[in-house]
Amino acid sequence: MAARLSSIRCSWLSRHLSRSSSQSVFNSPCIISYNSLRNMSAIKSSKCLELDNINPCIKTMEYAVRGPLVIRAVAIEKELEQGVKKPFNEVIRANIGDCHAMGQVPITFIRQVLGLCVYEKLFDDPTIPSDAKERARDILSGCKGSSLGSYSDSAGIEIIRHHCAEYIQRRDGIPSDWQNIILSSGASGSIKAILALLRCPVNGKRPGVMVPIPQYPLYSATIAEFDMEQVGYYLDESKNWGLDIKELQRSVDEARKISAVRAIVVINPGNPTGQVLSRENIEEIIKFAYKENLFIFADEVYQDNIYAAGSKFYSFKKVLTEMGEPYSKMDMASFMSCSKGYMGECGIRGGYAEVINMCPEVKAALLKSISAQLCPTTIGQACIDVVVNPPKPGEPSYELFMKEKNGVLQSLKERAEMVAKTFNSFEGFSCNPVQGAMYAFPQFKLPQKAIDAAKKAGQTPDSFYAFQLLENTGICIVPGSGFGQRPGTYHFRTTILPQPEKLKEMLALFQEFHVKFLAQYK
């Protein structure tokens, strides 16, 4: 009740706050204009922050993966708990790449090492293998006072940065300098830190960042929050979501009329689109970025998630280096996370960025900028350490580790195939093969009556469909409009993460819903 009263007052006040839009600078939405409340004695308020006087960029930003549909899904879960009757018994959260939440079991070796790091008495436990103890001992030796409870350097624990560099070197066959490794809380932490370097108008123009459409909403949300210009380039659905250079060119040329485009984000393997880029396509993108002087954000967090026959992961760094000069001198950044792959340790928040060929002064500024956040969580650092320094052949944990890792990846591969195949059997659906990552992004046609009904409900047609699906089946997906899609087309993202039996069940439920939905709106 108190909250409601307060809410009413806020809106009332909002209406009474005078606003002026005369002061538009850099065509930025992030300027507010209001009369200081303290001068308006008639409506003296106890509140300093009102919707009309907070940062408009934050009001603008959206993060669809956790948007209104998810909020409704949480509410439905509560209703189910309270015994409200629904046509289903549980919400299936296919909206977010949250592996453990969908029943994936943690990798034993990772948890052994983390357990040792936080609870040192485990070193006395004879059931924990010696290689796990060695890993934990190495990590703790890199911590001040030998405790994960001490701050690390802002860029992370040195020995872990070394291990990351060695991992990259093994992966690419190309040297990696540990001083170019910046550990962070998930990949998101370092992505935001590097985007922040670009956060300033240039010659009166907002800085622009090219992002794929559809894209992972971390980028759109951060770009909006940072008052930057999101410069979308469409992925080519007809070419399995590949990047078409003509489209990149169109996008940058149009955008440069109003903004200072300075960077391009490429997500490979793709989120939400599940494609794995060919080496040739990566070469073209690098040439384009060089020509247009764009800093490359290579989001490579799904590098372990490659399923399709003939698909292979090539890192941007490897391709760019092997292309030789001038490309091999380009500055760029690559991102990795322990939230995806076969480990799926999302909540632990571990990740790293490798910054390549970065101007030393810029790197110094970057390192300084992250220092006020003190350090990424040490347990996240420990987790990424295990990922980049897993058991080696001959070590006691090797066999179990490989069995678990391959088990997860094989099962994901089967689910990737199952999802694409099943969706392609639905009326009006077409779904590209899920070559990698953890998502399918099918396109679906909607009858005009459904589109009209959506309009009437004040929703986009894909949101309308997704809400109907949720209310009728408990399946929570993310409408394509949260990621971006070509106008007039409708998509959604679903993860492939429910365990196989659950996934079959989900797809059957989905099909049943779809048939009914079409019947209703035909």
Next chain:
Amino acid sequence: MAARLSSIRCSWLSRHLSRSSSQSVFNSPCIISYNSLRNMSAIKSSKCLELDNINPCIKTMEYAVRGPLVIRAVAIEKELEQGVKKPFNEVIRANIGDCHAMGQVPITFIRQVLGLCVYEKLFDDPTIPSDAKERARDILSGCKGSSLGSYSDSAGIEIIRHHCAEYIQRRDGIPSDWQNIILSSGASGSIKAILALLRCPVNGKRPGVMVPIPQYPLYSATIAEFDMEQVGYYLDESKNWGLDIKELQRSVDEARKISAVRAIVVINPGNPTGQVLSRENIEEIIKFAYKENLFIFADEVYQDNIYAAGSKFYSFKKVLTEMGEPYSKMDMASFMSCSKGYMGECGIRGGYAEVINMCPEVKAALLKSISAQLCPTTIGQACIDVVVNPPKPGEPSYELFMKEKNGVLQSLKERAEMVAKTFNSFEGFSCNPVQGAMYAFPQFKLPQKAIDAAKKAGQTPDSFYAFQLLENTGICIVPGSGFGQRPGTYHFRTTILPQPEKLKEMLALFQEFHVKFLAQYK
């Protein structure tokens, strides 16, 4: 060598990039102007990011606690490892409130619960008491898939938010709503998130935030990064670093000529100044903030660290609520962390904010803004859970827990007294009592010859002194200029965290250095 060449090229390029300062808006330093490199074919560079074309706010920001002195301290540590001879054998890091790094031992109960959460086989360990297992079971029951590896809600795991609210209610005797609790990575995460709400010019003026001088550099760094105006108010050193309302008024009146002052930061107990505010002083501050329509950031992370006889911690929420209307309706935020207190789990990154009386739409915007960071690390959340839900009388872990907690706090109290007393015995030093927190901030006089030598070396006198101390003794402190101080006065911050024997040794070394320093520059 490659790095050096690259560095030279960057500087060279920088000189060739045309800059214009004509485009000054909101007297903001965060505007850049440069000619796109791609149009300057003569000096075509492979680098997109150069010092001259990155976000100037990041170049401006400083974070003294991890500044040049600390960088030098790290280098000295490396030299010592490599066998370079120094007049000392180790660096004593008195620069940062990093308890475990200085030998403080983790609290057993905390680590038992964290161990159970990450390594579930520990539930079978009969040496771990049942109350630790209960806590861990509760936490895991709040995690999707019962794993810390799943994402939590962006505001944190619900059951932990409930526990935080119950803790606050026990502490203050005033209701607390769990939906007002936002878990974050340390306190820093939520402080930055709420500051970001204010990040936008108002009627052409930069938003201003009042911070104490001296202050904790998280604030100055974030305010600079966010292109906001830092509005300093001096703490009254003669009144044990209390807040003087006349000084607050002077500060806001002056600042409002050029900026839109919207918030005030109060750190209680004080960092770096160690004071504990009286209830009367807090009441005055609240009245002032109400009158000036300022959002209060109550940084209360040291609430467990109260040492001086007669000092008591009062939360801003408690005082404001008990003052009645209109004050009890003010919106404000209070911050807590698991990095300080008796636990000192800095690297784990756990913390929370309680937002009080916040306009619901503003709270919704805040929650949305943190959603793109996915979630704070779940292990940090688990850690703050133990802090707010410790063993109760009668539970098996209660005695050991209280013994360890009181042991740490008692020892800190003794060290607080030792540090202030010892510094007050130094020639030219005066040090207020360390009533709380983990720091002393003594003032010291420097002979003119030392001030001249500093000038010659291009350093502030306090930095010069701190560098000399570091090079001669290995003791690493932070010069007062990193926190702010009245012009013409010199201070430094030292932690009281070295273990008692080490602290005695450090103070003896310090005294010896100081005597020599005075002799040299007299």
